[in-house]
Amino acid sequence: GRKWKKVSELDASLNGQSVLLRGRCHTTRGKGKIAFLILREAGHTVQCVFQVEDNVVSKGLIKYINSLSKESIIDVEGTVDIPSAPINGTTQQVELKGRKVYCVSKARPVLPFNLEDASRSEKDFQKAEQEDLQYVRVNQDTRLNNRVLDLRTSANQAVFRIQSYVSMFFRQFLVSRGFVEIHTPKLIAGASEGGAAVFSLDYYGQPACLAQSPQLHKQMAICADLGRVFEIGPVFRAENSFTHRHLCEFTGLDLEMEIKEHYFEVLDILDELFVFVFDGLHQHCSKELEAINEQYPFEPLKYLKKTLRLTFEEGLQLLKDDGIELDPFGDLDTASERRLGTLVKEKYNTDFYILHRYPLAVRPFYTMPCFDNPQYSNSFDVFIRGEEIISGAQRVHDPELLTSRAEACGINVKSLSTYIDSFRWGAVPHGGVGVGLERVVMLYCALNNIRKASMFPRDPTRLAP
Numbered sequence: 001g002r003k004w005k006k007v008s009e010l011d012a013s014l015n016g017q018s019v020l021l022r023g024r025c026h027t028t029r030g031k032g033k034i035a036f037l038i039l040r041e042a043g044h045t046v047q048c049v050f051q052v053e054d055n056v057v058s059k060g061l062i063k064y065i066n067s068l069s070k071e072s073i074i075d076v077e078g079t080v081d082i083p084s085a086p087i088n089g090t091t092q093q094v095e096l097k098g099r100k101v102y103c104v105s106k107a108r109p110v111l112p113f114n115l116e117d118a119s120r121s122e123k124d125f126q127k128a129e130q131e132d133l134q135y136v137r138v139n140q141d142t143r144l145n146n147r148v149l150d151l152r153t154s155a156n157q158a159v160f161r162i163q164s165y166v167s168m169f170f171r172q173f174l175v176s177r178g179f180v181e182i183h184t185p186k187l188i189a190g191a192s193e194g195g196a197a198v199f200s201l202d203y204y205g206q207p208a209c210l211a212q213s214p215q216l217h218k219q220m221a222i223c224a225d226l227g228r229v230f231e232i233g234p235v236f237r238a239e240n241s242f243t244h245r246h247l248c249e250f251t252g253l254d255l256e257m258e259i260k261e262h263y264f265e266v267l268d269i270l271d272e273l274f275v276f277v278f279d280g281l282h283q284h285c286s287k288e289l290e291a292i293n294e295q296y297p298f299e300p301l302k303y304l305k306k307t308l309r310l311t312f313e314e315g316l317q318l319l320k321d322d323g324i325e326l327d328p329f330g331d332l333d334t335a336s337e338r339r340l341g342t343l344v345k346e347k348y349n350t351d352f353y354i355l356h357r358y359p360l361a362v363r364p365f366y367t368m369p370c371f372d373n374p375q376y377s378n379s380f381d382v383f384i385r386g387e388e389i390i391s392g393a394q395r396v397h398d399p400e401l402l403t404s405r406a407e408a409c410g411i412n413v414k415s416l417s418t419y420i421d422s423f424r425w426g427a428v429p430h431g432g433v434g435v436g437l438e439r440v441v442m443l444y445c446a447l448n449n450i451r452k453a454s455m456f457p458r459d460p461t462r463l464a465p
């Protein structure tokens with residue numbers, strides 16, 4: 001097995017060496033005495049050249065190569081070679097002088113779409129128009145209906161590797177700061193974030209729902225003296241609409257921690273955590289970011305070493321100076337959030353910032369009111385490029401206040417009784433945040449739709465694949 005190499009490993013240092021590769025038949029072309037086969041493995045491509053030569057490559061082999069169906073899994077043996085002219089359209093700059101080909105698994109000859117078509121950028125389409133070429137566009141539904149095929153493009157390979165890095169960095173950083181990883185139940189008795197967006201179900205005759213957030217149980221873990229906890233797990237929201245940033249199931253990156261004096265202790269952790277994540281992506285994912293940029297060009301994320309913190313009031317003032325007057329105790333709508341993102345970028349040169357001290361009325365019942373002015377709350381949202389990726393707050397840890405806040409918000413207190421009871425045996429002040437993993441990836445890479453950052457997205461009309 002020593003000869004096996006990955007396509008991504010092929011470079012000039014291997015010049016002249018004999019290697020064995022396994023990948024997909026991306027394209028083939030050629031006739032007579034020569035065949036060009038582009039072999040693709042996990043988004044990386046290399047050109048393999050087969051030329052008829054006595055006792056090495058037969059005419060029959062050339063014919064066989066030309067008959068291979070696209071996407072078939074094949075093994076290729078050959079010698080690494082530095083070509084005389086640079087190769088267009090492959091990720092590897094060396095080529096392979098092929099000797100043998102073996103088909104491991106045949107793909108059907110007719111595919112739902114061509115990977116080449118699915119990999120084109122807007123720029124490719126514009127160029128094609130000028131040159132009068134007819135390129136096929138693969139629309140989002142076709143891609144999602146055949147997601148396994150769609151995921152094979154270089155950009156998609158990169159997106160899900162980046163997603164993996166984001167959760168790895170999240171875990172790495174929090175573990176280094178003494179956080180304990182937990183797993184909370186997803187089958188629970190009631191809503192935590194408001195009743196409308198909940199998937200209800202029957203639990204042996206008892207009404208139940210899919211957890212809208214680990215909110216209640218991560219707080220209970222704090223009441224149980226775990227000190228600092230985090231979870232990476234599924235979150236379910238019955239969002240009966242089609243926006244570019246809402247899914248019915250997403251991956252929540254949650255944390256919850258004791259605080260001594262101020263909710264800024266949570267913001268301090270958040271600051272360091274996200275600088276760690278963004279620096280990590282920059283350091284470890286340059287190839288992936290390049291691959292995404294090829295198909296979906298974007299401006300790299302601008303962020304500060306110390307994240308900008310604005311109060312909600314300061315945010316409203318920026319909008320007001322721009323001619324947008326909003327209710328001082330209402331929520332920001334999507335358009336003003338976007339506009340604020342642009343204004344903040346102009347003024348502070350950052351795409352990433354925190355807005356805190358939200359009006360209490362627009363936050364969930366468990367949010368701690370501000371001590372100096374209970375119309376505001378010890379809460380915050382965090383934005384990338386003018387869109388929310390994180391919500392968080394200090395929590396109410398007094399069971400009586402918690403009960404009255406839940407009632408005031410129209411929440412069924414009965415379904416919360418074991419949660420509220422956990423604060424009756426002594427409860428330490430605490431706060432935490434919930435991050436949407438798909439939103440982080442979508443907005444970090446400036447993708448235009450959250451479905452691109454979800455491997456098998458769920459929306460009201462999509463339950464498969």
Ligand code: ATP
Nearest residue numbers: 239240241242243246331332333334335388390391
């Ligand atoms: P979160 O669930 O954390 O609150 P969010 O991004 O959905 O995240 P919201 O505060 O719910 O934030 O909503 C912000 C704005 O997004 C709302 O004012 C509304 O304009 C829009 N919005 C929220 N949910 C939906 C939805 N399901 N469909 C369409 N628009 C929505």
Ligand code: AMO
Nearest residue numbers: 213215246247250389390391392432433434436439
């Ligand atoms: P919130 O409801 O703001 O807060 O959710 C936290 C984060 O989850 C992401 N998010 C979504 N992502 C995709 N599709 C959706 N439908 C969707 N809804 C939310 C967003 C959002 O910022 N319990 C609190 C968190 C806390 O206070 O700890 C909560 O759930 O990125």
